Amino acid sequence: MQRALFVSDVHLNEPNDERWVRFEKFLQYVNAQADVTDLFLVGDIFDLWLVDHRYFIEKFDVFIQLLKQIKQKGVNVHYFEGNHDLYLNHYWADQLGFSVYPEGALFQQDKTNFRGRARGSSDPQ
Numbered sequence: 001m002q003r004a005l006f007v008s009d010v011h012l013n014e015p016n017d018e019r020w021v022r023f024e025k026f027l028q029y030v031n032a033q034a035d036v037t038d039l040f041l042v043g044d045i046f047d048l049w050l051v052d053h054r055y056f057i058e059k060f061d062v063f064i065q066l067l068k069q070i071k072q073k074g075v076n077v078h079y080f081e082g083n084h085d086l087y088l089n090h091y092w093a094d095q096l097g098f099s100v101y102p103e104g105a106l107f108q109q110d111k112t113n114f115r116g117r118a119r120g121s122s123d124p125q
Helices: 018-032 054-059 061-072 089-095
Strands: 004-007 038-042 076-080 099-101 105-109 112-116
Touching (some): 004 018, 018 061, 054 061, 061 076, 076 105, 089 099
Parallel strands (some): 004 038, 038 076, 076 099
Antiparallel strands (some): 105 112
């Protein structure tokens, strides 16, 4: 049986923000679960992330490391670009090996079909 978790619109900005602490705890929880097969980051995880700029990589390293650990456990990490996290392919896909979707995509979990869609995406229904 597949188990997918979804999270969106976290808008991570500063380490002293409650959202920062809560999202870090959420990723630790995901990492501790044996039955999670897929983690969907459905846009605007960061209040701002552009391309592979060193500033963002260093600032959000704690989350990058947790997500890498989650992926190493065999969890598929899917990242849909939002309007605050853009042009992720070069770093998140090419360098980290996560699945990145600048547009929508179709998925199947067990016998349920669903469609993920990036915010503002113009792909066909």
